Amino acid sequence: EVQLVESGGGLVKPGGSLRLSCAASGFIFRKAWMSWVRQAPGKGLEWVGRIKSKTDGGTKDYAAPVKGRFTISRDDSKNTLYLEMNSLKTEDTAVYYCSTDEGSSWGSPRLALDYWGQGTLVTVSS
Amino acid sequence: EIVMTQSPATLSVSPGERATLSCRASQSVSSTLAWYQQKPGQAPRLLIYGASTRATGIPARFSGSGSGTEFTLTITSLQSEDFAVYYCQQYNNWPPMYTFGQGTKLEIK
Numbered sequence A: 001e002v003q004l005v006e007s008g009g010g011l012v013k014p015g016g017s018l019r020l021s022c023a024a025s026g027f028i029f030r031k032a033w034m035s036w037v038r039q040a041p042g043k044g045l046e047w048v049g050r051i052k053s054k055t056d057g058g059t060k061d062y063a064a065p066v067k068g069r070f071t072i073s074r075d076d077s078k079n080t081l082y083l084e085m086n087s088l089k090t091e092d093t094a095v096y097y098c099s100t101d102e103g104s105s106w107g108s109p110r111l112a113l114d115y116w117g118q119g120t121l122v123t124v125s126s
Numbered sequence B: 001e002i003v004m005t006q007s008p009a010t011l012s013v014s015p016g017e018r019a020t021l022s023c024r025a026s027q028s029v030s031s032t033l034a035w036y037q038q039k040p041g042q043a044p045r046l047l048i049y050g051a052s053t054r055a056t057g058i059p060a061r062f063s064g065s066g067s068g069t070e071f072t073l074t075i076t077s078l079q080s081e082d083f084a085v086y087y088c089q090q091y092n093n094w095p096p097m098y099t100f101g102q103g104t105k106l107e108i109k
Helices: A102-106
Strands: A003-007 A010-012 A018-025 A033-039 A045-051 A060-062 A070-075 A080-085 A094-101 A120-124 B004-007 B010-013 B019-025 B033-038 B045-049 B062-067 B070-075 B085-092 B097-100 B104-108
Touching (some): B033 B062, B070 B085
Antiparallel strands (some): A033 A094, A094 A120, B004 B019
């Protein structure tokens, strides 16, 4: 069974930093493309960024609102995905989900997000 | 940047009836279109990918169609558990990014 468990959310002041983690199990993590998606309170879904598997180049791509402030990384030895968030703004307040493209684990990305964690809440406020 | 527009914003349908949700892309996205269902307090659930392929475990009453810029999610014989918010999502090859529509709330009539 695929499981994604996010942690690290909390209250942070504007301009501050936070690191989120996502522990993965139930699939071949090192082969998977992993994404972060966020959802502001009462709003829709917003893709934050993605990291490909090392075998696919380990490429990192980001949405424009977070580029230069957020960094995605992965530790395949720990089956863990990270999101380092710096220079946080009030508009970054959201539930942050990690997710994966199941097809990427066997070399056929579906370009969709099959599995999601339960999310972790980040609140940026003074 | 590709913009995904969903309509209507809210759709009221009676249980047992059919619901048709629309998603329009500002430019062609081929068939890299997915649909998700989200219930309050829960993470989204993938329903459809590749515009028309049901994800694992998704009931046959959910179907997707379309290509290019116009896509449709159809839910036949609505069950009580189907009332939720639905999002479409496209994948752009360059620059690489996923873009979601703003969502359609499917409510009980």
